[in-house]
Amino acid sequence: MNAVTAIRVFLVDDHSVVREGYRRLLERSAGIGVIGEAANAADAYSEFQRLAPDVVVMDISLPGASGIEAMRRMLARDAGAKVLMFSMHEEAIFATRAFQAGALGYVTKASAPEVLVDAVRSVAAGKRYLSADMAQAIALQSVAGGEASLNVLSNREFEVMRLLVAGDTLTAIAEKLQLSYKTVANHQSLIRQKLGVETHAQMIRVAARHGVSAHED
Numbered sequence: 322m323n324a325v326t327a328i329r330v331f332l333v334d335d336h337s338v339v340r341e342g343y344r345r346l347l348e349r350s351a352g353i354g355v356i357g358e359a360a361n362a363a364d365a366y367s368e369f370q371r372l373a374p375d376v377v378v379m380d381i382s383l384p385g386a387s388g389i390e391a392m393r394r395m396l397a398r399d400a401g402a403k404v405l406m407f408s409m410h411e412e413a414i415f416a417t418r419a420f421q422a423g424a425l426g427y428v429t430k431a432s433a434p435e436v437l438v439d440a441v442r443s444v445a446a447g448k449r450y451l452s453a454d455m456a457q458a459i460a461l462q463s464v465a466g467g468e469a470s471l472n473v474l475s476n477r478e479f480e481v482m483r484l485l486v487a488g489d490t491l492t493a494i495a496e497k498l499q500l501s502y503k504t505v506a507n508h509q510s511l512i513r514q515k516l517g518v519e520t521h522a523q524m525i526r527v528a529a530r531h532g533v534s535a536h537e538d
Contacts, residue, residue: 327354328445331374333365333391334358334407335383343378343407343437350438360384362391362497369395369402376445378437381408381415386497389422390480396423405444407437412532413458414471416451422476426450471531473515481508485521486528 330347332355334340344355357372359365361384369377377395381388388406395402405426406419416427425444428437432452443450451459474482477498484494495505518524 327352328441329354329356329372329375330441331356331365331369331372331377332358333360333362333377333379333383333388335360335380346434346437347378347441350441353438353441362386362388362394365391366394366398370398373399375403376441377402377404378407378441379404381406381410381419387480387483389419389424389476390498392419392424393422393476403444403447405440405450407440410532411454411458413455414531414533416455416459417472418476418479420449427455428452429454471516471528471533474512478508478512478515481505482512482524482528483533485509485512486525486533 330353332340332343334343337360340358344358347353347355356374357368359368363385365377365379365383377392379388379391383391388408392402392404392406395404404424405428406416406424407428407430408415409430411429411431419427425447426440426449428440428450429452431454436452440450440452471479480498481494484497489497491502491505491509494500495502498505513519513524516524516527518527
């Protein structure tokens with residue numbers, strides 16, 4: 322690997338076996354090197370600051386704050402950060418949210434191995450990349466008018482909703498997102514108002530209809 326020209330990749334996924342697979346795949350590809358790994362959002366942000374990678378390949382579902390929240394922090398520190406989301410989520414809402422939050426690419430884990438390699442190269446060059454299955458899902462959503470109810474939420478509200486659906490308390494969410502308890506409680510009220518629901522159970526049902534599950538891995 323040419324240390325001068327190689328694309329320096331930072332991997333973020335909470336499964337060590339999965340990270341090892343990504344590392345082997347990427348390092349078999351000419352001009353790509355993996356310079357570090359992290360298993361959660363907090364470590365991802367810390368290592369991002371230390372390593373200054375060319376491309377961050379990050380899962381959305383992480384322990385604690387999500388990959389989207391980790392990316393938000395990275396971009397707040399470095400507006401030029403290049404993040405490729407590589408996720409099990411095949412629902413259009415997740416790709417849409419990732420791009421709105423600043424991702425340059427979104428690839429599902431169901432994609433062929435060479436798709437990830439192509440995506441890393443495109444994102445490193447500053448180009449947007451969307452795997453074919455996600456492009457189709459977004460197109461179908463647009464035609465069908467899907468995800469409308471969740472699209473009324475801001476990125477922060479969507480993140481709070483995702484954690485509420487996963488069963489986190491307001492206190493836990495405040496800690497994960499580095500917000501005050503009052504701010505999170507206000508977000509919860511706005512989420513329910515915007516979604517037209519009154520109870521937690523109703524919110525879970527709305528989220529599930531749009532691909533946001535209470536059990537994410």
